[in-house]
Amino acid sequence: MSSALTLTERHTDATQRLILSSAMDLLEHSGVPDLTVRAVAKQAGMSERTVFRYYASRDAFLDAVAAEVVRHIGTPPAPARIGDLPGYVRPLYTRFEEKSALVQSALHTELLRRVRESVAVDRWRAVRDLIDAHAPHRAERDRSIAAANIRYYLAASTWHYYRFHFAFPLDEAIACAETAVRLALEEIGRE
Template sequence: MKTLSEKRQDMTRGLILDAAFELLREGAVSELTVRAVAQHAVISERTVFRYFPSREALLDAVAAWLLERMAIPAVPESREGLLGAPRLLYQAFEDRADTTRAALHPELIGRIRALQANGRWEAVSRLLAAIAPKAGAAEQRIAAANICYHLTASSWNYYRSAFGFELEECIACAEAAVRQALDGIGGVKRK
C-alpha cells in the first residue's frame, strides 16, 4: 500500500503530464516547455524539475504516458493477424484521436517510435521470415517496411486529414496495402 507521500507524488506527476497533454491538445506545440507546463498545471517550475530533471526527461515521460494511453494492440502473430491489424490499430487511434494526434508532435514521435515502433518492426520482420522463409532478406525487409508504415498513427492521420477519409476508408486503404505486401512477398499470392 502506498503512503500518503507516495500518493501525493503520483498525483503531482500525473498533474504535470496531464498539463503537458492539455497543451498538446490545445495546439500549443511550441509551448511544450517546462515553464508552460508548470503554468498550466498551476505549480512552480521547480516542482516540475523535481519530477523531471530536464525538458528532455519531461518529453520522454510525456511520450511514454501518451503511448500507454493510446492502448495500441499487440503485434499480430500470424498472417491473418497482420491482415486484421489495420482495423484494430486504426480503431484504437480513432477511439483516442486526441491522444494519438498529440503523440504525432514532432518532438514526441521519435521518442514514441523508440519506445514502441521498433519492437513492432522486429515482430513483423520475424513473422514475415516465418511466413515466407524462401524470400530474400531484402524482399522481407521491404515487405516489413511497407506493412509497418501502414500500421502507424501517422498513416491513419494522413488518411483522415489529407484525404478526409472516414475510419472505414482509412482501414480499407491500410488493409489493401498490408494484403499487397503479404501477397507479394516470395511471389506467392494467398487468399
C-alpha cells in the first residue's frame, strides 16, 4: 500500500506488532466470536484505516492474525521418529492447555481454517510420512486410516473435546490420546 511506504521500516514494524498483539489480547481475553478489524483497531487505539494501511483486505488481515496465533500457540514440532508419536501427545496437549484461551478462540472463529491450513497441515503431513516409511508393506488405504486416526488425536479439536465435553482432567485426556495413537501404530505395524 503506497501510504505505508512513507513510514519508516521501524514504525511499520511497531504498528504491525501493535495490531497483532491487540488481536491476540482480544482472542485471549474476550472470547470474541468474530474478530473484526474494528474491534482490533479499537483495542490498539488506532483507526480502522490505519489497520487497512497494513493489510489490503480483511482476508489479508485474518491471514496475518492466524499466523500470529500459530506463533503464539507454538506447538512443539512433530517428532521425527515413529516411536515418538505417542509421547508427542503430552507436550502437545500441555501446550494447548497453556494457551487454552487462544486455542479455543482459534477453534471457534473463522481463524480455524487458516490455522489448520498452516501448522496443522504440516503436522499431518509429518505423521503420514512416518506411517508410510514405517509400514510400506501395508495397503495405501490402511496407511491412510492409521495416519488419519493418529492425526485426529493430535488435533486441538480432540484435546478440546476430551477436556471440555468429556470434562476429563488433562492427564486423562492425554492417556486417551496416547492409547489411541499407540493402538493405531501397533495395528499398522503388523504384517
